Amino acid sequence: MLLQVERLDVYYGAVHALKGVTLCAEAGEIVTLIGANGAGKTTLLRTISGVIPSRSGRVTFEGRDITRLPAHDIVGLGISQAPEGRLVFANLTVEDNLELGAYRRKDRPGISKDREEVFRLFPRLRERRRQSAGTLSGGEQQMLAIGRALMSRPRLLLLDEPSLGLAPLLVREIFRTVREINQRGVTVLLVEQNAHMALSIAGRGYVLETGHVRLEDRAERLLQNDEVRRAYLGG
């Protein structure tokens, strides 16, 4: 098991945001997490990556307990995140953003090789390599956020709402690339509001509702599930 989350409880002050969430991801999978606004999807990703502390429960990665590790050490272990709303460094160039993705690495040749790889996945970024990231379009910024996350050579990639605010055509392009990244052996944990899109590329899915896991199944079965169809797929 690559990632295991067991009975995770997270609070924001008095608000109980995650209530005993348990989930797992096998190496090589795409696992998606769907749910409405405020269900706790982003919270879960941020807790896994160590940005938000948990109150109880356990997160293990490759058999190692990472629950109490600070975020910057978790990146070193092989988990990286493309955060919600992209959060690219607007005043830095595309290249500098990618460099920062490789912040924990010291192997210069490997870093340039991976940067070339990111440019191959997202040719648009190569065209704009010296442009500051704030001047990119929403879609390009999303590509940059994913590319930046790949620069740390993760074994687990946490994607938070990559479709947020993007045109349908771009969404399809991004999801195609996510699948390509996965085929090269990166496990993906994908948080999405666009449930249809997410379930169509994922192997398994979890439905999160107000802080707890409501459903868990193979993606194609979730796509058929009446409850899911009614609540998240628009009938």
Add this chain to the structure above:
Amino acid sequence: MIRRIIWTLGTLVILLGLNLALPRILNPYLFQIVILCGINVILAVSLNLINGFTGQFSIGHAGFMAIGAYGSAMLSLHAGIGWVAALTAAGVPPGVAEGAALFAALLAGGLLSALAGYLVGLPSLRLRGDYLAIVTLGFGEIIRVLILNIDAVGAARGLPGIPGWVSFFWVGLGGTGVVVLALNLARSSHGRALFAIRDDEIAAESLGVNTTAYKVLAFVIGAFFAGVAGGLFAHYLSYLNPNSFTFIKSIEVIAMVVLGGMGSVSGSVLAAILLTLLPEVLRPVKDYRMVIYSLMLIVLMITRPQGLLGSREIRLGSWVGKLRVARGAG
């Protein structure tokens, strides 16, 4: 490596040359302005590391400067003067002895201030924006009020009799030092980490940047150089008074950073010199001096809100390159 040695030696020779020439060329009034320009450059660039590079809004820079000034002055008064006397008695040339004592005093003042920077940096982990600004403002005022009430450092009477060991060389050395450090930092992965924190802290953290360590580090380095600037100030004027370190002084330094462009080292240098010269140039208009000074600041900020240089740098290298191209073409 050899290049670096040549650059270092060249800089030292230039500084020593100016050190000899400036006091002869300039009258004491102009010379003092040059020294103050240098000290303000150190202050502005060091604050830029905190405000411009890392995006932590600090308005307590006068506090760090005061700690460095008083710390180094006390060391010189209680030990430095004795060392110089002992060294000269042992046959060391007075210039060298004074230089060594001054160096020790500046270092001590800088380190003391860096320690304070560490302590102020700690709350910055929880606070940002206006909240951090208020904490640093409070810090600066606390330092001033403390000095005002400690009799051993002269309290409200001020601290006289500090040896005037500062020559142009030392101010130039401090200024060059902080500029070189800041420029190298900006180009390193550490600098990128600071910029990342400024642009988006959560994203930086999620990429593996230890934001805690870097935010404190920015405060420590910034405070160190503010302390050095304070030490230079003390050993140039030979007299310290708590009124030199009010929060107006902090605001002055912030104005330099903002006017030059947040994150631009050369912008800070330029703005520091400009804002030091401006009030002097405006002396003929007497009573309206500060009115015009303020108006000019307002107009500048309206017309160039990103600062004189934005986040760009003036690069000597690119000028040299252009000259070569021009010559090659001609």
